[in-house]
Amino acid sequence: MMTGLLLVIGVAILLALAGYSLYLFAQLRKQKRLYEQARLARAARLKESIRIIARAMHAGECNHSEGVIRLKMLLDPLGQKTLSEYDAMWRLYETVRDMPTHEDRRLLKKNERMKLDLEREAKEIELEEAIKAEVKTLLSELQ
Numbered sequence: 001m002m003t004g005l006l007l008v009i010g011v012a013i014l015l016a017l018a019g020y021s022l023y024l025f026a027q028l029r030k031q032k033r034l035y036e037q038a039r040l041a042r043a044a045r046l047k048e049s050i051r052i053i054a055r056a057m058h059a060g061e062c063n064h065s066e067g068v069i070r071l072k073m074l075l076d077p078l079g080q081k082t083l084s085e086y087d088a089m090w091r092l093y094e095t096v097r098d099m100p101t102h103e104d105r106r107l108l109k110k111n112e113r114m115k116l117d118l119e120r121e122a123k124e125i126e127l128e129e130a131i132k133a134e135v136k137t138l139l140s141e142l143q
Contacts, residue, residue: 046078047142054135064124064131068093071138086138088130095123 053070056062072083072093084090099116100108108116124131 043078046074050074050078051139051142054139058132058135058139064089064092064128065096065120067135068131069096072097081138081141086134088127089134092123092127092131096120 050071053062053067053074057064057067068083068089071089075081075083083093099105099120105113
């Protein structure tokens with residue numbers, strides 16, 4: 001009698017554990033599915049932002065220096081391409097990446113700001129056509 005009762009209790013415990021493990025497995029699958037949906041949505045937002053900036057750069061609505069800085073920050077987390085794969089854009093990025101912005105720029109003396117502006121603008125002019133071609137390539141690769 002006692003062994004029968006222990007057997008019933010043991011089976012009940014095993015069934016409860018099996019049910020709980022199935023519940024946890026279902027929760028894990030749901031969590032993985034939600035994570036994948038969020039990852040795909042983020043990638044879509046990144047790609048759309050890259051397209052907007054690239055089109056603006058190509059149309060001359062966004063200066064190339066600002067564009068390459070923004071593209072670098074968007075391409076890195078996307079993980080499919082890096083800015084360094086585009087020679088002209090990478091060369092411009094290397095020129096402007098350490099230049100001060102915002103408050104740091106305002107704190108510079110006028111002649112220091114002008115010197116940096118001339119350096120940046122000269123590099124933009126030098127690389128303009130190559131950057132426009134690379135932006136076009138980037139846009140086609142995102143399709």
